[in-house]
Amino acid sequence: MARTAKAVGLAVVVVLVVVGAGVATRKAEHAVAEATPSTSATPRTVPKPKGAITYDLMQQATRSKLYTAGRVPAVSCQLPRARLMSKAALLAYGQVMVDCLQRAWAPLVAKTDMYFDKPALVAYSKKDPTTFCADPPSNTDAFYTSADRAICFEWPQYVESDPGDLTLVDFQYTLSHEYGHHLQAAVGILSMYDMPYVDTTKAAQLEAERRLELQASCLGAAFLGANKRAFGLTGEGFEDWKYLVKHYGDDNGSPKPIRDHGSRKSHGYWSLRAFGSADPASCNTFTAPAKLVS
Numbered sequence: 001m002a003r004t005a006k007a008v009g010l011a012v013v014v015v016l017v018v019v020g021a022g023v024a025t026r027k028a029e030h031a032v033a034e035a036t037p038s039t040s041a042t043p044r045t046v047p048k049p050k051g052a053i054t055y056d057l058m059q060q061a062t063r064s065k066l067y068t069a070g071r072v073p074a075v076s077c078q079l080p081r082a083r084l085m086s087k088a089a090l091l092a093y094g095q096v097m098v099d100c101l102q103r104a105w106a107p108l109v110a111k112t113d114m115y116f117d118k119p120a121l122v123a124y125s126k127k128d129p130t131t132f133c134a135d136p137p138s139n140t141d142a143f144y145t146s147a148d149r150a151i152c153f154e155w156p157q158y159v160e161s162d163p164g165d166l167t168l169v170d171f172q173y174t175l176s177h178e179y180g181h182h183l184q185a186a187v188g189i190l191s192m193y194d195m196p197y198v199d200t201t202k203a204a205q206l207e208a209e210r211r212l213e214l215q216a217s218c219l220g221a222a223f224l225g226a227n228k229r230a231f232g233l234t235g236e237g238f239e240d241w242k243y244l245v246k247h248y249g250d251d252n253g254s255p256k257p258i259r260d261h262g263s264r265k266s267h268g269y270w271s272l273r274a275f276g277s278a279d280p281a282s283c284n285t286f287t288a289p290a291k292l293v294s
Helices: 051-062 087-110 167-186 202-226 236-245 264-277
Strands: 012-017 022-025 120-124 142-145 150-154
Touching (some): 150 167, 167 202
16 A cells, blocks of 8 residues: 655756757646646747758657667666655765666667766755756756756755655656656757747647656656666555556646646556556657547
8 A cells, every 4th residue: 555645746847948049947846736837938939940850850759769779777776775854865865866877778878879978966945056956947846957967856845754655756756757858858859849839839839748748757667667676666665656656747636737747647657658668669758649648
């Protein structure tokens, strides 16, 4: 049986808009119970791409070599055993986890012939923003910035308040999700992300965002599935993780939800699918029918 969950939240990606147009912020909440009000992204001034350029950019998402790179391997991952009771403890755990993520994904990314380096991991608080994570989006507890190739997380949100809560599982999910955005940047998926927004409807924009966010969760789940024993995600641990991924979503009670991360049903579908397969082939959200990215 799953233990009582603390408030958990979908993470967010900050994507550098093409041709230096600025930074577009995708927001999300830190709670299962309600959806997050989200502000508009920075207006885009990118000229509309044409012909082969558009096709090539779309191919990076729909036919990425990452989908055929094979299963994510299990790697030796000696995680700290200390409870997550401080910024230092969270950073120590997070750094080891990011190292494990890097070692697991590096041979797959190598097959895509793309450049790949390890992202920085930065802990911040609203009272003490860092250089990498200055001016963090409001109502978020974690985000990825492609400009600095950094995963930022608001560390007070992940301090364990009780040994029986789901904070550790939430932290594992968050880092794997944000690392999923780092993978998308490495293989070129983020490079094309803003291009289809030009001259499209708001509904089309939100669907594109959902495809991106659901894929990040899916890629994170593929890693966790391959390394479930190292992360304690078997037995009760798996039930806890499954509970969380089936309850993440932007359809959780807000009267005016911003549908940019996907419903609980869609999030559970992609996460469980990849956890079981441990294969990025399970994560091509960009060719999936709309009903699976709702």
